[in-house]
Amino acid sequence: xxxxxxxxxxxxxxxxxxxxxxxxxxxxxxxxxxxxGAPALLGDSFLSLVRQWAFRPAWPAPAGAAAAPGxxxxxxFYTCGNSMPRPGALLxxxxxxxxxxxxxxxxxxxxGRPQLRPLAMAGVRARPAxxxxxxxVSSPGNQVSEAWTKLASMFSASTPxxxxxxxxxxxxxxxxxxxxxxxxxxxxxxxxxxxxxxxVEIARAASALEALDKNHDGxxxxxxxxxxxxxxxxxxxxxxxxxxxxHPANRSAACVHLFAVLIALDADLDGRISAEEMRNAPAxxxxxxxxxxxxxxxxxxxxxxxxxx
Amino acid sequence: xxxxxxxxxxxxxxxxxxxxxxxxxxxxxxxIMQEVSRQSDGHYKLGPGTLYDNLQRLTGQGxxxxxxRRAGDDDxxxxxYRLTPLGRGVLMAEVTRLEGVIRDARLRAQTAxxxxx
Numbered sequence: 001x002x003x004x005x006x007x008x009x010x011x012x013x014x015x016x017x018x019x020x021x022x023x024x025x026x027x028x029x030x031x032x033x034x035x036x037g038a039p040a041l042l043g044d045s046f047l048s049l050v051r052q053w054a055f056r057p058a059w060p061a062p063a064g065a066a067a068a069p070g071x072x073x074x075x076x077f078y079t080c081g082n083s084m085p086r087p088g089a090l091l092x093x094x095x096x097x098x099x100x101x102x103x104x105x106x107x108x109x110x111x112g113r114p115q116l117r118p119l120a121m122a123g124v125r126a127r128p129a130x131x132x133x134x135x136x137v138s139s140p141g142n143q144v145s146e147a148w149t150k151l152a153s154m155f156s157a158s159t160p161x162x163x164x165x166x167x168x169x170x171x172x173x174x175x176x177x178x179x180x181x182x183x184x185x186x187x188x189x190x191x192x193x194x195x196x197x198x199x200v201e202i203a204r205a206a207s208a209l210e211a212l213d214k215n216h217d218g219x220x221x222x223x224x225x226x227x228x229x230x231x232x233x234x235x236x237x238x239x240x241x242x243x244x245x246x247h248p249a250n251r252s253a254a255c256v257h258l259f260a261v262l263i264a265l266d267a268d269l270d271g272r273i274s275a276e277e278m279r280n281a282p283a284x285x286x287x288x289x290x291x292x293x294x295x296x297x298x299x300x301x302x303x304x305x306x307x308x309x
Numbered sequence: 310x311x312x313x314x315x316x317x318x319x320x321x322x323x324x325x326x327x328x329x330x331x332x333x334x335x336x337x338x339x340x341i342m343q344e345v346s347r348q349s350d351g352h353y354k355l356g357p358g359t360l361y362d363n364l365q366r367l368t369g370q371g372x373x374x375x376x377x378r379r380a381g382d383d384d385x386x387x388x389x390y391r392l393t394p395l396g397r398g399v400l401m402a403e404v405t406r407l408e409g410v411i412r413d414a415r416l417r418a419q420t421a422x423x424x425x426x
Contacts, residue, residue, distance in 0.1 A: 021361040027386040028339045028357045041356065048358025 002038035003029065009045040012096060014052050014089070053093055182261060184225045186301060188212055189285070197285065197296040205281035209265070209273060220273040261301040264288055313395075314402035317370070323355060323363050328372065328400040331392040335376055338364070338388070364390060372396030 006029050010022040029041050188208045189197050201208070212220045264284040265273050277284070288300050320328070330336060330344035342355045367373040373396055376389045392400070 017361075017365060021365070023386040024338045024388055025357040025361060027384055028342065031339050032342070032357075036354075044356030044358045048356070048362060051358070051362055 002033065002042060005042055006038070006045055009042065009049055012049055012092065012099075017052050049096065053089065053096065181222065181225075182302065185212070185261060185265070188225070195298060197301070199294040202282050202285045202296065205285055206278045209278045209281055218275040220278070222271060260288055261285070314399045317372075317399045318403055318406055320399070320403045322353065323359055324367065325403060326353060326355070327360070327363055327367065328392060328396055331373065331390060332397065332400060335389045335391045337390070341390070367396065372399055
């Protein structure tokens with residue numbers, strides 16, 4: 001591949017230079033690629049290309065060559081006007097510029113992504129939580145603090161979790177899942193909306209989760225805490241038939257198992273937080289306190305902690 | 310120093326090394342690159358693009374010329390280059406100039422007076 005690229009660069013050189021030296025340069029590439037490295041030779045060829053087009057517009061005249069006399073015996077002198085770039089040179093220069101731009105764009109697109117990803121994600125702003133018209137305004141489950149949304153925007157999974165059944169979920173989808181599945185729960189637990197769950201808030205986790213139980217059936221389902229799933233405004237009355245599998249609330253249940261805080265709260269991993277699990281919420285949340293400081297920070301509850309495990 | 314040679318001075322490092330490499334014998338391009346690296350103990354390495362850009366200019370100026378391919382050479386793509394009398398004269402002029410620079414530098418270094426603070 002390097003040899004092919006080298007030949008392409010040689011092909012872009014001015015015709016006279018190419019006809020004169022291209023074969024020799026290719027011969028040297030074949031001999032020196034192993035010792036000097038093909039990338040170094042490619043770089044040298046690229047610089048040569050720029051040099052030839054920018055600084056060597058014409059083949060230099062032999063030393064001592066006198067100006068040829070005109071038809072009347074007077075010597076002919078060439079002015080600067082005769083050194084204007086040839087149309088072919090301008091066209092080749094334009095092609096070279098486009099090619100260089102394409103190479104740089106390709107390099108950034110394929111090899112610069114890890115470096116550019118934090119910059120790209122810094123521009124992502126989680127949508128502020130919008131209270132549904134069918135839910136009480138005072139419901140803490142829908143009040144997602146700005147602190148958590150800002151922190152969540154900084155946490156984008158490097159790779160989609162392997163246990164997600166939907167293989168086409170993209171990084172953006174994971175961030176959206178964080179926003180819809182995790183942030184409402186964290187917003188409920190973080191009573192003072194300071195971006196962390198204090199020891200007092202951990203102790204009051206059971207009552208905070210009970211506030212999410214909108215149909216008062218003794219358990220909190222993804223349909224009740226999930227934002228944007230479309231089911232928040234539809235209260236599921238006790239004793240009614242379970243929602244169909246295609247319902248957005250059930251689809252979001254798959255995301256429960258993605259996030260540490262939901263995994264901790266949903267001890268039996270049935271996609272719902274039962275009454276007993278709500279009562280055990282303080283103890284479950286304390287298991288997430290990795291640094292044992294009595295409180296839960298964003299790093300301990302947001303998805304990167306899961307993806308890194 | 311002939312006026313004809315003075316017009317080409319001072320030589321760039323690449324030109325100086327190429328002329329020095331050809332001063333001993335005719336060489337092909339890769340041989341020049343290897344000789345330049347050897348002369349500079351590996352500190353100065355010519356790439357093919359830089360080499361042939363200089364060879365193009367030196368050939369145009371008449372300091373270097375192509376020679377016929379040597380018999381028995383394996384690769385038919387190789388071309389050999391030879392230093393012309395003009396090139397040899399320019400090279401010697403540059404060496405003389407550099408000798409003067411070194412001489413002045415040593416003289417100044419020996420007689421340097423301490424500067425007042």
